[in-house]
Amino acid sequence: MARSADAKKTRNKNAPFPWLWPVLIITVGVLLLLDNFLLLGDFNAVVLLPLLLVVAGTQILLRGDLLPSGDSSAFGITRGSVESGTLEISAGGVDVALYPLRAEGRLIAGQYAAGSRPHLDVHDTYSHIQMNRADTAWYAMSDWSVGLAKDLPWQFLVSTHLGQIDADLSELVVHEAILSSGIGDIRLVLPRESFKTLFIRSAFGNVHIVTPPGCRARVRVEGSRVFRARHDEYRYTPVEPNLFESTEYEADAPTVNVVIRGTFGDAYLV
Structure with a gap:
């Protein structure tokens, strides 16, 4: 039985905003870091964590993948x-x-x-x-x-x-x-x-x-x-x-x- 050897990676063209996850994670991380040093006053950065779930759900609905690397x-x-x-x-x-x-x-x-x-x-x-x-x-x-x-x-x-x-x-x-x-x-x-x-x-x-x-x-x-x-x-x-x-x-x-x-x-x- 012969098998074709032409399997190749193809970029999923439905991937919107591939930069969304890195930017969001960096932003939330910076806010949590500043909050740990009490530099944000009365603002509680932890309240932003549910935003990660919202973005994760949006990413799956629009792209079909949780992470941009899932080609x-x-x-x-x-x-x-x-x-x-x-x-x-x-x-x-x-x-x-x-x-x-x-x-x-x-x-x-x-x-x-x-x-x-x-x-x-x-x-x-x-x-x-x-x-x-x-x-x-x-x-x-x-x-x-x-x-x-x-x-x-x-x-x-x-x-x-x-x-x-x-x-x-x-x-x-x-x-x-x-x-x-x-x-x-x-x-x-x-x-x-x-x-x-x-x-x-x-x-x-x-x-x-x-x-x-x-x-x-x-x-x-x-x-x-x-x-x-x-x-x-x-x-x-x-x-x-x-x-x-x-x-x-x-x-x-x-x-x-x-x-x-x-x-x-x-x-x-x-």
Whole structure:
């Protein structure tokens, strides 16, 4: 199995105000130092400490990283003789995006945490790729973006505990998929065919199922009383309580079975 050696660091262009953290830390440090020598009169510099939390939250919202040094890294792995694969992602608090690769010749390519690479195991023509949050720097919170080869069957095992999952499987060959989120929404564009049932789980968040034209889907929604199913009446019809079937599909289209389980939130079928 050949691996591409072109992994390179890329600056996250969404990083606003890279000087913000150093300036703020120096300012608060100087004020605390002056306060220790009683040079600020009645002013209590400690009251400025919550400002660090405000700036930290703003930095994560705007940039996706806590510290300016948390760059992302581009990676790519050539396909070689691989004919099937498993992608296992444990993203923790990081958002994950999956999509089909346009270029041929690559098994997988995209954006990952700086200083890290996906772990690859190959056995004959089968590959197992792992992307683990525990293997990356704690402060590196850039989103993970993963493109996959379109002409081989994939098994997807993707989980986050504080992050969103955006999976466009519409052009991929899917053998099996389990997508799970603790706190965060899940958006799934259905494949046109899946060998096994797709399982989508969300503890606290909404699940959005997007059905490509011509796709035949059968979706069951399970969960607590506060997890409800909402469907587009032109795209889906209920056949029994919490079970829906798509209405517009090609005559020879295989059925894609989906099971959605949730606790708090809603499941949207469009």
